[in-house]
Amino acid sequence: xxxxxxxxxxxxxxxxxxxxxxxxxxxxxxxxxxxxxxxxxxxxxxxxxxxxxxxxxxxxxxxxxxxxxxxxxxxxxxxxxxxxxxxxxxxxxxxxxxxxxxxxxxxxxxxxxxxxxxxxxxxxxxxxxxxxxxxxxxxxxxxxxxxxxxxxxxxxxxxxxxxxxxxxxxxxxxxxxxxxxxxxxxxxxxxxxxxxxxxxxxxxxxxx
Numbered sequence: 001x002x003x004x005x006x007x008x009x010x011x012x013x014x015x016x017x018x019x020x021x022x023x024x025x026x027x028x029x030x031x032x033x034x035x036x037x038x039x040x041x042x043x044x045x046x047x048x049x050x051x052x053x054x055x056x057x058x059x060x061x062x063x064x065x066x067x068x069x070x071x072x073x074x075x076x077x078x079x080x081x082x083x084x085x086x087x088x089x090x091x092x093x094x095x096x097x098x099x100x101x102x103x104x105x106x107x108x109x110x111x112x113x114x115x116x117x118x119x120x121x122x123x124x125x126x127x128x129x130x131x132x133x134x135x136x137x138x139x140x141x142x143x144x145x146x147x148x149x150x151x152x153x154x155x156x157x158x159x160x161x162x163x164x165x166x167x168x169x170x171x172x173x174x175x176x177x178x179x180x181x182x183x184x185x186x187x188x189x190x191x192x193x194x195x196x197x198x199x200x201x202x203x204x205x206x207x208x
Contacts, residue, residue: 018062057076094136102135110131
């Protein structure tokens, strides 16, 4: 499994420069958000600890049927506490959740960030969000209603596929840069740059 990391200052600078350059070629405004993870997954360490404790109790009952109830309970409690503490580390928690749950949480976070930072934040609803959640290796590109009215989401699918591929290979900065360029290629024919257009969404990379 490829370890993911946040962007370096040099990588953030390259991405922010790419956003600035992109917004000189199209009237669309870009937001880039990189999340460490999309949920705390606090429930899953307890779930796995409880499951392993129950399995331990079953194993004890089969292998040591003469063990006292109090000692068996103590063994189960020890397993529950030990496993729960080990799995409580924040970096481990996302991997305890099923893939479908991780995708759901990451997609929900993308939509929340889009609503907060992009949707209806420009005069003509021409915002685009590039979202990455590192723990889930999940990416989304979400476009505001002004763009969606002219360009269907399927038009960005190749860009998204390449974005996902690079992120899963651990090439986060390269993935974001390629996604920005791919989006510009799709947007420019429909949303050419307008002279003296204000910068309505900050060009900085937001890391959460």
